[in-house]
Amino acid sequence: MSTEERLGTQERLVRSTQELLWERGYVGTSPKAILERAGVGQGSMYHHFSGKSALALAALRRTAQTMQQTAEECLGGPGTAYDRVAAYLTRERTVLRGCPIGRMTQDRDVVQNPELRTPLDQMFDWLRGRIADVLAEGQRRGELAAALDPVATAATVAAVVQGGYVLARAADDPAPFDAAVQGVLALLAAQVTSVGATGDRD
Amino acid sequence: MSTEERLGTQERLVRSTQELLWERGYVGTSPKAILERAGVGQGSMYHHFSGKSALALAALRRTAQTMQQTAEECLGGPGTAYDRVAAYLTRERTVLRGCPIGRMTQDRDVVQNPELRTPLDQMFDWLRGRIADVLAEGQRRGELAAALDPVATAATVAAVVQGGYVLARAADDPAPFDAAVQGVLALLAAQVTSVGATGDRD
Known part of the structure; x- marks a missing residue:
């Protein structure tokens, strides 16, 4: 088998596992389902990976x-600190699919396995x-109120996205995700100083 | 069988299913595991519930x-609107266990079943x-800034809790949950007016 064909098989296995973990979780992803989706035989899988756990890790x-x-x-884009956080919060997402990494935190077999x-x-x-x-960069530039705690606020921003997915999936509707994002953006906008409001938004 | 004994069996089945769904999710919860944990026989289960799906719904x-x-x-407790939301956000939680309802939103078999x-x-x-x-009540009392959007902010607060669990479980540490909560509370505190700050905190 040429290197290219080997890479092809390995790549197909990893991509199929990514999809299945997202859709079905770790418990719900069988080696058989991975092989079927990747269109490869069992021997090829064990040639590249020691088993389901190794494939899941990859x-x-x-x-x-x-x-x-x-x-x-x-x-890392242009604009003020507020603009960049807003770009992260409002970037296009398939909200109802949720987050493939956040989803894994609900899987006991993943969170209880230090490697996974x-x-x-x-x-x-x-x-x-x-x-x-x-x-913190926004604060140094005087764009954001000095009293803002960058570390706690960052955790809030990350949590809003992950929790927004949870609310949207419960409702089978992206609206609660969008509302949660708009809510935190409005709270953050209240921390923007006059310098930040007139900042260079190239 | 007396009514009391029947209720006992049904109650044990429901509680065992609640625990197993939280720990293992829907796919990972087998009728066999429910029976074992509840300490009841298969016949008793089908006497009370048509199957796993009916038990899961209960x-x-x-x-x-x-x-x-x-x-x-x-x-619904005492204090200002800020106090009541803060009480909800900071109430004692076993953070690393996560939310038993939020957890279910990651389960395809649950969210794709309208009844569940x-x-x-x-x-x-x-x-x-x-x-x-x-x-909104806090706004009417003049405790919170009139510009605050109660509906969007409420979605943010609910999302922070659900997303906080996700971040904490990924880190195997409650700290990111606590940070996310402190972050949103600080942002919300900035919306408290002088009336809210001196409000009756009985």
């Missing part, structure tokens, strides 16, 4: 990496830290 | 009812409405 790492890149596109929990922990830790950095 | 309704009562104890989704939808709909009422 899939979670990949999903976390993609989420981080998507968030960074907003948080690590990509989740690292992703959210990075996200909270990145939002806190953006807010 | 369990979800019960859990939602309990959550609503617990939230109402805080939101209904208790989730009703609970969160009630919660957002109740928080919005408390905030």
